[in-house]
Amino acid sequence: MKQLFPNIWKRGRQILTRNLVPGSRGYTEQLVTIAGKEYRVWDPNRSKPAAAITKGLKNLPLRPGMKILYLGIASGQTASYFSDIIGPEGIIYGVEISERTFRELNPVAEKRGNMVPILANARKPEEYNWIEPVDLVYQDVATDDQSEILIRNCKAFLKPDGTAMIAIKARSIDVTKDPDIIYKQEEKKLKKEFRIMEKIKLDPYEKDHAFFVLKPKSKE
Numbered sequence: 159m160k161q162l163f164p165n166i167w168k169r170g171r172q173i174l175t176r177n178l179v180p181g182s183r184g185y186t187e188q189l190v191t192i193a194g195k196e197y198r199v200w201d202p203n204r205s206k207p208a209a210a211i212t213k214g215l216k217n218l219p220l221r222p223g224m225k226i227l228y229l230g231i232a233s234g235q236t237a238s239y240f241s242d243i244i245g246p247e248g249i250i251y252g253v254e255i256s257e258r259t260f261r262e263l264n265p266v267a268e269k270r271g272n273m274v275p276i277l278a279n280a281r282k283p284e285e286y287n288w289i290e291p292v293d294l295v296y297q298d299v300a301t302d303d304q305s306e307i308l309i310r311n312c313k314a315f316l317k318p319d320g321t322a323m324i325a326i327k328a329r330s331i332d333v334t335k336d337p338d339i340i341y342k343q344e345e346k347k348l349k350k351e352f353r354i355m356e357k358i359k360l361d362p363y364e365k366d367h368a369f370f371v372l373k374p375k376s377k378e
């Protein structure tokens with residue numbers, strides 16, 4: 159087993175995180191026990207950061223104890239892996255707009271203890287302006303104004319030395335255009351505010367998606 163990042167390992171083709179809540183699954187993922195410790199298999203077909211890691215991402219700004227703002231947390235599948243990685247000292251503020259999805263998120267958050275579900279619109283950071291400054295803003299809302307939403311939230315909550323990550327879904331921005339043209343167009347918007355540390359296309363794991371790791375320019 160090879161360690162890729164803090165609290166993330168590779169075993170054969172599998173990516174593993176140490177299960178923060180042993181015996182409990184986030185959804186239907188495989189659990190494996192190695193030397194008496196339980197790990198969860200992180201499937202690149204079901205989670206964009208896992209797809210990025212599988213495709214060779216080098217800069218993954220996830221560390222134990224980190225504070226994260228997660229925009230578009232849905233039912234918490236990917237966030238449950240972030241929760242494993244940051245451990246009990248870290249915290250994830252998870253924003254979700256859909257009430258139905260939010261109901262599925264609540265039991266996951268209760269079980270894990272380091273997730274704070276927030277039913278709100280990520281276009282309106284003022285709705286959750288009570289949260290503390292964060293080390294990482296992760297955004298996966300799949301809307302046509304994804305980049306603008308990320309920028310607004312980073313201005314409001316990202317620490318000066320923090321990092322942002324975004325999963326751009328080309329088809330949510332313009333279904334008629336070539337995804338490469340969309341990635342370039344969004345990169346241009348992001349470059350006004352951020353330095354691009356890394357970008358990676360997620361095909362074939364997540365079709366027509368690109369993953370960006372970013373550092374705020376004005377705060378460097």
Ligand SMILES: C[S@@+](CC[C@H](N)C(=O)[O-])C[C@H]1O[C@@H](n2cnc3c(N)ncnc32)[C@H](O)[C@@H]1O
Nearest residue numbers: 230231232235236254255256279280281298299
């Ligand atoms: C692609 S899914 C997220 C999947 C999740 N990140 C994961 O990997 O487990 C996008 C989510 O963003 C939510 N969403 C869309 N627009 C939003 C907004 N303006 N504010 C907050 N959440 C939003 C959707 O309801 C949906 O649950």
